[in-house]
Amino acid sequence: MEMWTEKVHEINTYNPDCRDANDYYYNTELSGNISPLTKFFFNTFVNTIGQKNIIVSFPDNILRPLPLIAYTYSFLQKKSTMIFTSNTRGLEKKSPREIHNLNYYMLNWDGEYLFYDIPIGYLYKDKIEAKIHMPLANRRFRKRYTEHLKQNFITTNGPKILLYADNSTKIVENVNSILLDNNTKFKNEMEFDLGCIIFENVDRYINSKYTSKKFVNWIKNYMTKGISFVFHFSNSSSPFINYIREKTDSFVIPFSKGILTNNNGIAKPTMDYYHSVDTEKAKIIEKYNIDRPYFYSDDKNIRVFEPLIESGNIDRHFLEAKNLLKRIDESSIRNKKFYYRSLGILYSLQDLIINPSKYKIRFGDYEIGWRFFRIPEFLDMFLNRISNENEFNQLILANYISELDNIYSELSKCKRFGEDSSYTRIGKDYKILEIILNKNQFYNKNHTLMIGAYSNSEASILKGELDKFGVDNVEVRHIGWLNKSNFDRSDYNLLLPGPLPVRYFSELLRPYKKILILAYNGYNFNRIKDQIKLVSEYSVSEEIVSMNYFKEIYDYVGLPQNDALFRDYQERLDKLEVEEELISAEKPINSFDGIKKLITIESSDYKEDLNNLGQMIKNMKAEDKKINYQHPSSECLEFTLRNLENGRKCRKSLPIEKTYFFLKNIGSKIEEGSPKDLKPGNFVIVIDNDEKKTLLQLIIEIYDLESSIDKEIIEFWKEKLILFIKNTGIKYRELYDVYSDMGGEKHYQTVLNWGKGKVIGPENPKDLYIIGKILDEKILQENCDLISDEIEKVRNIHRITGRKLKNVIKAIIFEGQSLDAQNLSYEEYLFYEKVKNGIYEILEIR
Structure with missing residues (x-):
């Protein structure tokens, strides 16, 4: 096995904080001083280049040796390296892209900058922008290097390092203009001899079965061209690592938390290294090491808050409820939806972040439709329904519901925060507020406190309570949404209200600074x-x-x-x-x-x-x-359509409360609206060729967000408003006037967009409340904050997805059969197959 240091010349790094060339730390050797883990990666990398792709899993959003990786490949193979990184800024005040760019400019070989021969630049779909960073060079040297870079970019076809910087993810092999040092711009056609593509934090692109398959399909043409790939997974427990390994012929370098903390073969030499390296030198070298000392701590930083919270009689009622459940004949239960929903309450009541008296569940069936219920209301309904059960189940269910009500009573009759005379015993809701308001006693004040909620509605309620106290540096997220999110968890502390739902167990393996879990004593x-x-x-x-x-x-x-x-x-x-x-x-x-x-x-x-x-x-x-939650007065319009792809005619029934993308004619802009806005000659897009599927449903399916957001809540306001406009015949101007008279402050165009269903939802919960008053809809009025919170979870992704989807639709319509899906960005490619067979010309409406 050849060593990296044998194949690549010695590499040093300047210290940007030094101004004196005689300073001992002015220029530090990297090659022989990087950590054992980083050496292992590079030794594996140089021995497999061009033969195998590499997956490196490490629990950090930043792959810190990335500048060295890119240089190593381009130096050895004489080809360009393209890097997909992030432009999101964390607590370091710089994005990973900026960090990699700055760190690359510090690399040198015997005092000569590496970028002199292999330049680096930000790559856009049509240009390169070189953000030169030379804090140690005087004006004369800087001018000389800038002039050399100009010649390097124009007259040579040598290797380059390209940090992708556009909004969409697209593999670019040529550009037509160059911008140097923010002021030297010139037109020049340039092609890259691309040899390696690196995806940092590839979890951003691969987060569901659907996206993992589409990602592989998207890059497969480049794999056949002999391009090498490096995939960095920040979630070392990702279930998709092995799938990517198999489909891309990759080796996996698995620096998981289990390996780092359990295996002394790695941990001991690494800790010896960190203990022996010069402290000041370590601050410089660590910018290029894949790891940090704290990753090797066997202290998981997971602990239960002490003292434990008194449980009262919760356990007695909980265990009795479980015993009753064992006696129920489930196969003969008629009120199955009530029954299964009650089980959800049984297993979640003890882990709420709010007082149960404030908690609402969304429930519905054929008989009552759906709306929000407080727990006592739900239990009363369930009790009233058991009369149609067999005699044995009636008896057992009545006792079970009684025990469930007792648990609710024990948990809700606890001391309210700020109300010392309310009750004696405190609950988790009290303790959470106490910890938040005194968080510096429990957590490092420089890190954000993240609170994980196990149901959607409670997160919204706690946020409202925190607003009253003016708390900052605290975030509340549903645990499913949190588990799907990509951010640098080492900048966060995590507070959990109880044992984690099992499907999100991997969140306990993420590198938070500290995880604190609240518990009632006992079970x-x-x-x-x-x-x-x-x-x-x-x-x-x-x-x-x-x-x-x-x-x-x-x-x-x-x-x-x-x-x-x-x-x-x-x-x-x-x-x-x-x-x-x-x-x-x-x-x-x-x-x-x-x-x-x-x-x-x-x-x-x-x-x-x-x-x-x-x-x-x-x-x-x-x-x-x-259960079909369609409004009782929902109507459909019958459309006779012609499929643009195959020319076949068909009929589809489109519910008027749903919204669809459409074009008034070929060449016009793509809009979103209700079927009642469509006319013969227009073109309508049916996502996945399923007339009941909305853009929101597509987002949920692609990104696997089913458990993280409540689709029914988000779409409720829009469906109700569209039906109201249709059933009453009210004009959009009249709707706006009524809205304004009730205190609404938005402009007419905004209200028009609401009425036509062109947006996912109003940005202010106050507007949802006003819409609820106009419609005389109690659900909207009483739950406007909760609904608004659900909408905000997906507003950005909904807007971005809509834009990408429109680009795909345009490409399909205007390029037709000649469309090369590989010319689409990755985000556009995700939606390509969802719409390519669902574009129709409207022939007739009935």
Whole structure:
């Protein structure tokens, strides 16, 4: 196995903070001083270039040695390297793209800047912009380098490093203009001999089964051209790593948390390195190391808040409810939707971030439609419905509902924050506010506090309470949305209201500064203890998968599997008496079955609950699919259509409360509106060729957001308003006048867009309230803040998706059969197949 330092000349880095060339730290050697983990990556990389692609999984949003990786490839292969990074700024006040650019400009070889021979620039779809950074050079030298870069870009076709900087993700192989140092701009056609493409934090693009498949399809043409790929996963537990490995012929370098903390073959030499390296020198070198010392801490920084919160009689009622459930004949239950929803309440009541008296659940069936109910209202309805159950189930369900009501009573009759005379015992809602208002006592004040909510409605309510206290540096997010989000978690502390829902278990493995979990004493605390134990137990299972990946690399480069890494691993396996498993295509986490395998005999109660929860979720989804929440007065218009792709005629019924993309004629702009706005001769787009699918449903499906947002809540206001306009015949100007008379402050065009369904929702909950008053719709009036909060979750992605979708539609219409999907950006490509067969000319409307 050849060493990186044997194949690439010595590389140093200037210290941008030094101004004196005689300073000891003015120029620091990198090649021999990077961390053992970083060396392992580079040694693997240089021995597999052009033969295998590389996946590196490491729990950091930034792949810090990226400038060195790009230079190494371009230097050895004499080809350009393209990098997809992020322009989002974190607590470091610079984006990853800016950080990589600045750090590359500091690299030198015996005092000569590396960018002199292999320049770096921001790449857009039609230009390159070189943001030259030379804090140590005087004006004369800077001018000389700028002039050389100009010649380098124009007259030579040598390798370049390209940091992609456009809004969409697109592989670019040529440009027509160059901008140097913000003031030297010139036109020049330039093609790149592209050899390597690096995706930093590829989790941004791969976050569902659909997106993982489309991502592979999008890059496959470039794989056949012999281009090398490096994929960086910041979520080392991502279930899609192995899929990408198989489809892209990649080696996986799995620097997961389990490997870093469990294996002394890695941890010991690394910690020895960090203890021995000069402190000042370390500050410079760490800009290029893949790791940091804190990644090796075996202290997971996960702990339960102490003292535990008093549970009162919660456990007695909870266990009695569970015992009653065992006696119920589920197969003969008639009120299944009520029953399964009540199970959700049973298992979530103890982990709310608000007082249960403020909590609302959205529920509905054929009989009542849907609306928001407080828990006592829901339980009363359920109790009134059990009269149609068999005699045995009536008795059991009545007692079960009584126990559920007792749990609610125990939790809701707790001391209110700021109301000392309300009750004696405090609940989690009180403790959460207490921690937030005194967060510097529990967390580092320089880091944002993230609060994970386990249901959608409670996050909105807590945000409202925090606004009253004027709290800053605190965010509240639904745990599903949080689990799907990509951000630098090392800048955040996490506060959880109880044991994490199992499908989001991987969030406990993310590198937060600190994770604090609230618990009632008794059963609630025991479940949390089990889950924290699973973190360490899971890391053993995770390590087995990781070591299988290492074995593939060792076999390929011809290294014997008897070094410290493998010796330490095998010794621990022997002690634990754990059997190794081969790498499989199954995802290793985020499934009930995968987690249950790790649960010990002592955790039998928890295992039983996982079985109950898994079945409950499946049953609730099944029941939800049976319910059609369409408004009773919903109508459809019958359209005779001609498919633009194949010319076939067909008929489709389009509900008037839904909205669709349409063009008035070929060449006109793409709009969104109700079927009642359409006319013969227009062109309508039916997403996925399914007339009931909206843009929001497409977003949920593609990004796997089903559990993170409530589609019914978001679309409710729009459907109601469109039906109101249709049924009353009110004119848009009249609607605007009524809105203004009720205190509305938006302009006419904004209200017109609402009425035509062109936006996902008003930006201010006050406007939702006014719409609710106009429609005499209590749901909107009483829940405008909650609905607005759900809308805000997807507003940006809805706007961006709409724009990308319009670009795809234009490309399909104007390029037709000649459209090359590879010319689309990745984001556009995601939607290509969803619309390519669903563009129709309207022939007739009935």
